[in-house]
Amino acid sequence: MxxxxxxxxxxxxxxxxxxxxxxxxxxxxxxxxxxxxxxxxxxxxxxxxxxxxxxxxxxxxxxxxxxxxxxxxxxxxxxxxxxxxxxxxxxxxxxxxxxxxxxxxxxxxxxxxxxxxxxxxxxxxxxxREHTGFGRRHEVGTFGWAELYARDTEVANDFYGELFHDALFGPEAEPDFGRAAVGEVFPAMMPPHFVVHFRVADCAETLAAVNRLGGRVQVPPFETSYGTVAVVTDNQGASFAVLERRVEPAGSRVEPAGG
Structure with a gap:
């Protein structure tokens, strides 16, 4: 674990x-x-x-x-x-x-x-109960981040901040989800949604593999506060993101505002 x-x-x-x-x-x-x-x-x-x-x-x-x-x-x-x-x-x-x-x-x-x-x-x-969740995360090939793409980021801040205050803002919190405006990455008419991110060692190599396997690149690589991200779909149309995480300086932390 x-x-x-x-x-x-x-x-x-x-x-x-x-x-x-x-x-x-x-x-x-x-x-x-x-x-x-x-x-x-x-x-x-x-x-x-x-x-x-x-x-x-x-x-x-x-x-x-x-x-x-x-x-x-x-x-x-x-x-x-x-x-x-x-x-x-x-x-x-x-x-x-x-x-x-x-x-x-x-x-x-x-x-x-x-x-x-x-x-x-x-x-x-x-x-x-018996299944507690991820056996491992934040490693290459595992869950690395979740980003909410919202219409109104202040509404999102209020809702999730109140709901999950300890996970986002508690004294020992190390948030691994954040939020950004839909229009920053997607067409403005796209409805609000979460995008699951998986860690990869090399974003470009992973995108080549996605294409080879029948998926497609939905949003080309872009820089965020938590690393280089590209949004893709698999060969059945399910969207997810690949995340090449930058090396964080000692003592740094990613803020839950994401994006």
């Missing part, structure tokens, strides 16, 4: 920390081939049609079969919580929506919910 994991009583991540990512894909077998080649992942059966993606034996993500053709093909980031039902209630009270109420996943793995912020950006909640 990664040493930089923030735990709550040894059972998971601090509330508000990104703890898991999952792709909902029409063809899980094709996803296994794409991501296995791109990131060096191998896979194990998890539950229903879902598989765990592993790097050197540690769980780093999940691929699941999209059962409703009306739903988008997406990567979803899940934020840790000790009580998904209570957090869903706070989200609703703060102007967000509950898309899928908290429900049990697998046999004792945990409870998950899908929610939105006040602008409609979708994210997940994960209440850990």
């Amino acid at each position: 990664a040493e930089n994991r923030a735990s709550v009583n040894g059972t998971g991540y601090t509330e508000g920390v990104p703890c898991w990512v999952e792709a909902q894909l029409p063809d899980v077998a094709a996803g296994r081939r794409f991501y296995g080649d791109l990131f060096g992942w191998d896979f194990e059966e998890a539950y229903d049609s879902t598989v765990w993606a592993r790097l050197d034996g540690d769980r780093v993500a999940a691929l699941s079969r999209k059962t409703d053709g009306r739903m988008p093909t997406v990567w979803t980031v899940y934020f840790a919580t000790p009580d998904a039902a209570a957090l869903a209630g706070r989200i609703r009270a703060a102007g967000g929506q509950v898309v899928t109420p908290p429900g049990e996943v697998g046999a004792g793995l945990g409870a998950a919910a899908l929610v939105t912020d006040p602008e409609g950006a979708v994210f997940g909640l994960w209440q850990a």
Whole structure:
């Protein structure tokens, strides 16, 4: 397990920390081939049609079969919580929506919910039991960052700052999600959304591999406060970002404002 994991009583991540990512894909077998080649992942059966993606034996993500053709093909980031039902209630009270109420996943793995912020950006909640989240993160081939692209960044600041204050601003917080305006990277008419970032050693080489595997570059490389980023889609249309992280000076930290 990664040493930089923030735990709550040894059972998971601090509330508000990104703890898991999952792709909902029409063809899980094709996803296994794409991501296995791109990131060096191998896979194990998890539950229903879902598989765990592993790097050197540690769980780093999940691929699941999209059962409703009306739903988008997406990567979803899940934020840790000790009580998904209570957090869903706070989200609703703060102007967000509950898309899928908290429900049990697998046999004792945990409870998950899908929610939105006040602008409609979708994210997940994960209440850990047997499955605590990332086995490793912040390494090449694993989750490295999540960026919210919002219409109104002040609305986002207020909502997430209130919701996840300790994870973003607490005395020991090391945030690994931030926000930027949609129009800074995407067409202004694109709806607010999260983009999951995976760490890579070399952005240019990774983009060449994405193209070779049937994906495409959606947004060419650009510089951010947390590294060089490019947004791509896989061979089934699911968007994600690749992040070549710059070496941070000793004692520096990335601010949660992102972008």
